[in-house]
Amino acid sequence: MNTSSHYKMHHxxxxxxxxxxxxxxxxxLPTALFYFLGWNWLAIPWVPVALIGTATAFISGFKNTQTYNRTWEARQIYGSIINCSRTLGIMTKDFVRGDNEKELHxxxxxxxxAWLTALRFQxxxxxxxxxxxxxxxxxxYLKYYNVPEWESSLDEELKSFLPENERQYILSTKNRATQILAQQSERLKELNKQGIITxxxxxxxxxxxxxxxxxxxxAERIKNFPYPRQFSSINLYFTNVLCFLIPLGFIGELSKHTEKLGDWFIWLAVPMSVLVGWVFLVLEQIGESTENPFEGSANDIPITQISRMIEIDLREMLGEKELPPAVQAQNNILM
Structure with missing residues (x-):
């Protein structure tokens, strides 16, 4: 997640x-062929360019809206995890009573x-x-930030949270996060049988x-089900076709004025085409970079930072004084 007001132009x-x-x-290329070789047939009317451009704008807008919705839903999911975690913290402190309650808490x-850690690694x-x-x-762009889950192992991370036998069992399973919650449920059932939890x-x-x-x-649904490939493909194809036609359309329009303004006027098709085409191509690239909010990109949901924030909150509930440091942004990128 970018924490600045906007991406800097030099990035x-x-x-x-x-x-x-x-x-x-x-x-x-087409401008040079038109100018030097007289390939006048490269000039096309602006109408087909405008029609394809309109269709491309609609499909690009649709894609960017849907990919943004995926990212926003992912952030809402982790917002709910924050709330559930804090609730679990106060429930643990208030509901678990006994002689060794601090150890149980x-x-x-x-x-x-451990569950938060396993989930973010997955x-x-x-x-x-x-x-x-x-x-x-x-x-x-990865040179501007680090993805913590790619630089450490789940095995090492879990050593701080789980006893050795439980850690080894969790590592032997396929869906580690699921099994950690199952272990949590099993332990709560034991405490209920012992009368420690009503x-x-x-x-x-x-x-x-x-x-x-x-x-x-x-979260797993978003992670394991991509933005539908048919919509992603059609947006890519429409954008590429449009970018191919834009220079031809500008050549067609500008060629109408060369008699009055000179043959060199046709070369304005180059900067105009670059600018218009860049806008559509960047829209496609932005949508692509927003599709997968957990992939480790600069536009990810900061699940590492959120998990650490939850850990700090709950450790403070336990009365601990030595707390892990909060995750800081690198070059305004927060993971």
């Missing part, structure tokens, strides 16, 4: 420079930290349709775990 222009190069090639909440796994590691401009409070705890499962499932 944004290099990130989109391949689109500029593409439009320069698509505009200089720590055990339950540390297992919750969400940051790379899928075949994600592009943060496959597109050159995204790989290049039946009424036990039901409240289980409902809280259900809410956490709901949020995990919603």
């Amino acid at each position: 944004f222009i290099p990130w989109t420079r391949t689109k500029i190069y593409k439009m320069l090639l698509l505009s200089i 720590k055990e339950i909440l540390y297992r919750h930290f 969400l940051r796994e790379t899928k075949s349709w994600e592009n943060v590691k496959t597109k050159s401009y995204n790989r290049e 039946d009424f409070n036990y039901v409240a705890f289980e409902n809280q775990l259900k809410d956490l499962y709901d949020q995990q499932g919603k």
